[in-house]
Amino acid sequence: MKTVLIILLALLCAGLIGRQITLERGLRQAARKMREQMADETTARLALPCPSAGAEELLTCLNQLLELRQTERAAYRRKEQELRRQIANVSHDLRTPLTSILGYLQLLEGDGLSPEKKAEYLSVIEGRARTLQVFIASFYDLSRIEGGELPLERERIDLARTLSDQLTASYEQIEEAGLTMEVDIASNLPPVWADGGAVTRIFSNLLTNALRHGTDTLAVRLYLDGNQIVSAFSNRADDLTAEDAAHVFERFYTADKMRTGQSTGLGLAIVKALAERMGHSTAARWENGVFTVEVRWSV
Numbered sequence: 001m002k003t004v005l006i007i008l009l010a011l012l013c014a015g016l017i018g019r020q021i022t023l024e025r026g027l028r029q030a031a032r033k034m035r036e037q038m039a040d041e042t043t044a045r046l047a048l049p050c051p052s053a054g055a056e057e058l059l060t061c062l063n064q065l066l067e068l069r070q071t072e073r074a075a076y077r078r079k080e081q082e083l084r085r086q087i088a089n090v091s092h093d094l095r096t097p098l099t100s101i102l103g104y105l106q107l108l109e110g111d112g113l114s115p116e117k118k119a120e121y122l123s124v125i126e127g128r129a130r131t132l133q134v135f136i137a138s139f140y141d142l143s144r145i146e147g148g149e150l151p152l153e154r155e156r157i158d159l160a161r162t163l164s165d166q167l168t169a170s171y172e173q174i175e176e177a178g179l180t181m182e183v184d185i186a187s188n189l190p191p192v193w194a195d196g197g198a199v200t201r202i203f204s205n206l207l208t209n210a211l212r213h214g215t216d217t218l219a220v221r222l223y224l225d226g227n228q229i230v231s232a233f234s235n236r237a238d239d240l241t242a243e244d245a246a247h248v249f250e251r252f253y254t255a256d257k258m259r260t261g262q263s264t265g266l267g268l269a270i271v272k273a274l275a276e277r278m279g280h281s282t283a284a285r286w287e288n289g290v291f292t293v294e295v296r297w298s299v
Contacts, residue, residue, distance in 0.1 A: 209233075
């Protein structure tokens, strides 16, 4: 009887030792596989050939950590690519007017220039310098808005009055651009919570964008849609596409069709950043050659 008991204990110990060896080998394989995945960023899950409840729970946690790490790496790569793209676009927007300024300065150094030509070249230089100034100021403002550094004081704002004042102030520019105005501002609209200066900046940027890129007719609407007031700026833009409309709020959007020598690619990005900081939203669409930008103000 004792012999049988000893044999059974020996077999049990052998089984436990074997299982321990198998588990240890499996953990080493899992650790090696984890190191490989961390090196080459593969997405295969870790597994044990002979798992136990505790080891399986540990592997579940490790797999979750690996997935989180892979997600963070992918997000980091996207941000790195976006940063490189933005740096390239900043360089482009700085280089273009600077190159022009330097070129005209060299022309001014030439002999035999008439006073008229000198005045013309100086006028061009001044225009390029102002473009550069606007770009730097806009980039600084956008950085402050997105970083939460620009103070905004929310109060009850009458959008109809603010928009009407902005359209009146821009009347001459609209006429010079050759655009026909169609304005439809609903009456008795409720006020919204917003910063007065930010609202003026939003309407100003939307008008500037329409003046730069729009043709034919500029339609401006302000109306109530459920629990939101919608301000919509629409203009003819046959050279744009629905894909362009999906990207216009991105800073430095570089589709050539959206850019001119005066465009910084920041105006609509500032509109979106300001609206979101105040708790409102933006949208853009292109349908049948008409480009529309909306700001939806929560009442």
